[in-house]
Amino acid sequence: MEGPECRQFYFIGKDNIPFHTIIWPAILIGRGDTILPYDVPANEFMNFGGQKASKSAGVGATVPQLLSAFDADAIRYYLIANARDRGHKLF
Secondary structure, eight states, rough: OOTTOOEEEEOOGGHHHHIIIHHHHHHHHHHHHHEEEEEEOOOEEEEETTTEEEEEBBOOOHHHHHHSSSOHHHHHHHHHHHSSSOOOOEE
C-alpha cells in the first residue's frame, strides 16, 4: 500500500529510540516526505551467548546467514513472538 493512508511501524532496539523518533522523522519532514512513522515500538536487546547482539562486534547472526538456514516468515515470527519490552532475551 502506498499513500497517506499507509502506516509505517519501526520495530527497533531501545538504543535507537532518539534517532527513530526525533532525528529520522525530522529528516523525512525536511525531504518533504508525507509518510512518517506511525508507531515506533522499542524492544530490549537480543542476547547471543550472554552478549548483546551486535553486527559491528560480530555477535550473533547476519540476515543472510539466517535466511540461508530459515524461511523469512519463520524468522519474522520468531523475532516478533520473542520481542521483549522488559528484560533482555536470549536468542
